[in-house]
Amino acid sequence: MPEHKRNARAVPAVAAAAAAAVALAAAACAPGGGENGGGTAGGGDLDGAELLVAAKWTGVEQENFEQVLDLFEEQTGATVTYDSTGEDTGAYLGPRIEGGNPPDVAILPQPGLVSEYAAQDALFPLEGDAEAALAENYSDYWQELGSVDDQTYGIMLKAAHKSIIWYRPEAFDEAGVEAPQTWDALVDDTAGTLSDAGITPFAMCGASGWTLTDWFENVYLSQAGPENYDRLAAHEIEWTDDSVVQALETLADVWGEESLMNGGTDGAVQTDFPTCVTQVYGQQQAAMVYEADFVAANVVESGAEVGVDALAFPFPAVGEAPPVVVGGDIAVAMSEDEGTQRLLAFLASPEAGTTWAELGGYLSPNGNVPADAYADEFTQQLAQTILDAGEDVRYDLSDQVPSTFGATEGSGMWAILQDFLRDPSDPEAAAERLEQAASDADE
Template identity: 30%
Template sequence: MRRKLFSYGAFLLAFAMIAAACGDSEPAAPPETVIVTETSIVTETSVVTSVVTETVVAENPLAGTSVTVFGPESSDTEAGAFQAALDLFAAANDMSISYTGARDFSDQINVQVAGGNPPDIGILPQPGKLADFARNGDLVALPDDVTELVQSTTPEGLWSLGNVDGAQYGIPTKADLKSLVWYRPADFAAKGYTVPESWDELNTLTDTMIANGDTPWCVGIDSGGGATGWPFTDWTEDLMLRFYGGDVYDQWVMGPNNGGIGFSDDRVVAVFDAIRNLWDKPAGTYAAGGTIATTLFGDNGPPLQDGTCMMHRQANFFASFFPAETVYGPDGVDVFYFPPVTADIQPVLGGGVFPVAFQDRPEVLAVMEYMATADYANARQRLQKLANGGGADTVSGFLSPHLEADQSLWTPLEQSFLSILAKAELFRFDGSDNMPTPVNAEFWRSATAFVNGDIDAATATANIDANWP
């Protein structure tokens, strides 16, 4: 077990330092340590004791160090808030931490690791990739005290995804609720539409909207890089849960060579076709980029807000892609639960990210430990709300799974997201993110070709199955 290198009391100093930089107060003095030396001399008649007190400047083991962090969050809102939260810790410890976000992170991190030049810390959204890296010896296991912190302050269903063969490598710092449909209640009310409560009702609503001259869906699956296609995988996962339940879903994630089922299973093929049949309805989909495959998933916020389309299925983090002045709730943009097939099964699909350490240096592990704290979660939420407008009702797009985070920092809408995640009777993590990296990557590629109409569902699923180890 490694010795703790710093105190989180220093985190509070960061806020004081920032406040001082913005005001007239003097910068905080460097930390001091009082050293007391006691010397006793024993003679035949007495004991003479001399006490010397000396004040010295304490050594900061993190001072002057630097840490690089690389991850998939690349929007100004998400990447900016993440960097700002890291800056607080860096300022408190006289170090530098630089974050780089890229839409094609999943491709870049593979190249960097293979080339022997990974970042100090990577933010992995895929537990399957995390397990691959860990078993290849690319990652550094967390020290015992950090492992204890992670496992005592986050739900087991999440921290266990960062645990490989009994060692904790990843920290669940961000949770995503994916089973959501974004819409504008006022538009629904004006048109006489009601929120669907089943998959059949959702399809009926889609047809009704088209008949009324409204475009039901905004859809885009472009991510701006090698992960293009992932929104289709989310739809697939949500429908696999809804159509067939948790057991079949788990068998699908397991894969055909490990006692499970493959993509070529008739049930998976049926889900592929169900999605494209919905999206391909004439006048049923708006794609800002011209086609679904060339529309960035985040570009669907403005057309939803201005009424160009009526619905968009996307996770809670989609809030980061609306304009800063967006109003949320009944009087603005709101969400409804992506409906199940039947009321007796109400599944929830989720996701998240896991910081992992590629380098075994004290400063790297110090930053990892910071990201495992409620201090980080609270700072990230405050800063992301500020980036999104800063109002009391601002939805940040960031959810923390930390059990000791200050819940009052999240709006009632966001707290409802957290409540759904916490109370879900049937919860599953993003299935493709739990699959081996080659399978996940081919899922993206073949899904994109399928959406474009270049290949059919049978070919797409066979392509994916060819990549199972």
């Protein structure tokens, strides 16, 4: 992540307000042009073709994506219909797959589902222009993320930046602290000084187990490095590995200090997302909250102004380099229709990504979508960190493993890390539980 010595307030300041406003309001502008990249759909030769695209997006997210689809329709003559899957993508797709009536393109919320549906023979590999567009516009890491057994199925369309910590500048000013660049500075200088000044440093979102996996992933990626991160995601090293234990010990620097968390341990475990955001900005009970760029929407709902009352800084470096962890959505083909591959080629193009970027509420993993395509400075900065991280950016680990281990409430990583938040005194025991759960999920 570049330019870490820049004053962190200069990064999100007023521009972040624009990011939240654009993300929350329906975009009124028409899709932009942008430079065409490899694989862009061209020619109006799909007249009469009808395609169905399904994703979880609703509201403004859906409206903006439909504007991107409108551009494809204008270029090709195809008719594209959007259908929302709701939050449970599997519940939507399962019956359609069984009934032989899946959408032409499904946009999956996690890479693990690519493997699951590929194993069911429910997906068709990328080919032709779609495959070429992916190779031209995406790094090797993103290409591999959408592949199963050396067969490429998926295109990462939309990213969520999960390596930022939000804070109240008023609280920082009162305590006389600055945004930290390292983990030690976060714990000892920033959090410690806030606590000494009578200001609770963190609101934790421990009742939402997925937020705890995000904490772990950032610490682990920075401390253990990208190679070990990949090996752990693939379960090529066990969760009892020293690197896992060390990451848990590092988390205990915060999780083991009741005075650093709003409501102490009990409060940390019982507070969900987005209540933790409200505790920082609406109720002003704490100075910081960790979660992704989408926190901006919750800040506004809390009555605060992003860029004025709410700022953010990069997740501090635990090891040699700060982490860049992203979540996101992957488009796959579920039909053999020619228009399906053409649509995927278009979605993988810089033109589609740039058009979407101009509408707001969006980050692209496409390496040929320039940072200055985004409408506000805050999003431009986030996009640039993804571009600059290059091959070291990593996808949310818990979404790469089987969902029974990484994405199920009350079990697996969620439950084990919640228990560790309650009592982080035995990281070795927590690592053993993680290994057992990972092994059970692999069976």
